[in-house]
Amino acid sequence: VFDVLVVGGGPAGAAAAVYAARKGIVTGLAAERFGGQVLDTMDIENFISVPYTEGPKFVSGLQQHVGDYAVDVMNLQKAAKLIPARAAGDLNEIVLENGAVLRAKTLILAPGARWRQMGVPGEEQYRNSGVAYCPHCDGPLFKGKRVAVIGGGNSGVEAAIDLAGIVAHVTLIEYDSQLRADAVLQRKLASLGNVTIITSALTTEVLGDGAKVNGLVYRDRATEALHTVELEGIFVQIGLVPNTEWLEGAMALSPRGEIEVDGHGATSVPGVFAAGDATTTPFKQIVIAAGDGAKAALSAFDYLIRLPTE
Numbered sequence: 001v002f003d004v005l006v007v008g009g010g011p012a013g014a015a016a017a018v019y020a021a022r023k024g025i026v027t028g029l030a031a032e033r034f035g036g037q038v039l040d041t042m043d044i045e046n047f048i049s050v051p052y053t054e055g056p057k058f059v060s061g062l063q064q065h066v067g068d069y070a071v072d073v074m075n076l077q078k079a080a081k082l083i084p085a086r087a088a089g090d091l092n093e094i095v096l097e098n099g100a101v102l103r104a105k106t107l108i109l110a111p112g113a114r115w116r117q118m119g120v121p122g123e124e125q126y127r128n129s130g131v132a133y134c135p136h137c138d139g140p141l142f143k144g145k146r147v148a149v150i151g152g153g154n155s156g157v158e159a160a161i162d163l164a165g166i167v168a169h170v171t172l173i174e175y176d177s178q179l180r181a182d183a184v185l186q187r188k189l190a191s192l193g194n195v196t197i198i199t200s201a202l203t204t205e206v207l208g209d210g211a212k213v214n215g216l217v218y219r220d221r222a223t224e225a226l227h228t229v230e231l232e233g234i235f236v237q238i239g240l241v242p243n244t245e246w247l248e249g250a251m252a253l254s255p256r257g258e259i260e261v262d263g264h265g266a267t268s269v270p271g272v273f274a275a276g277d278a279t280t281t282p283f284k285q286i287v288i289a290a291g292d293g294a295k296a297a298l299s300a301f302d303y304l305i306r307l308p309t310e
């Protein structure tokens, strides 16, 4: 039986495990894939005090740091179901996909999220070689270059405004006949001199020279004509999907499926805490997820010391 069981092995889960273990309590961590999204990341330039690192190196640092403590790490284990404790002091259960059941007094859920992909030829091939998903992370890599932003919702328009200040030119491509972002963002976007907005357009292909992106093809939905845009980067902003399908019905989720948390990382279920990209905490970044994980662990410890003694 764990005092704290962490589900997820990204920056949020790893930070939670280190913080919990440092309290001398029995800590476990189950992750489908230790490292999380960071494993798919190349350059990281915004983890404060580390001016430059790369995803796999960052993950080996997470692994080493967690390994310095008595954390029972169960990698390649996917949680399929959460059965909350029936009463305070009872145990919560995590049922793994392989049928095994893990029991814990408190849980910290940090299953992260995934970027919704366009699913067009070239996207996977040029991921990290021109196809990007995070403007805060990768925007500066395209300084002075031409980029497209795919998606005209709030995140797409915010990304286009952000990128317009860094890159030479931004082409915003929206599937619908109009942008769906807030009016104030649309006004701001329209005021920028180096942005072209294309609506009623479906991106159909990412083009490249074999090593990196050099263009994209979109179909004009009104005329069915195909057009090519020459560029060096493509930011896909069509949604971030939290990995919380398995938690539906077990706790309060936002309309987007994010785990609802308060300022302490507490969920709607007593003794169950959550952290990182899977939660309603705004801005999905490594440094934020790590801080969130630390906070959730301290909250779990706070909860444990208030439980009635057996």
Ligand code: FAD
Residues within 6 Å of the ligand: 007, 008, 009, 010, 011, 012, 013, 030, 031, 032, 033, 034, 035, 036, 037, 038, 040, 041, 042, 043, 044, 045, 046, 047, 077, 078, 079, 080, 110, 111, 112, 113, 114, 115, 133, 134, 137, 138, 243, 246, 275, 276, 277, 278, 284, 285, 286, 287, 289
């Ligand atoms: P994740 O990193 O998503 O980790 C989730 C963990 O939970 C994983 O171990 C996963 O396997 C596990 N998991 C999921 N579901 C289950 C389940 N059912 N059972 C068990 N385990 C489960 N941020 C930056 O700050 N700087 C950057 O430069 C940067 N670049 C990025 C580049 C790319 C290509 C991507 C995709 C993201 C980038 N980000 C960057 C964002 C950053 O990676 C995330 O904000 C951060 O990883 C979130 O951490 P997390 O721990 O909440 O979730």
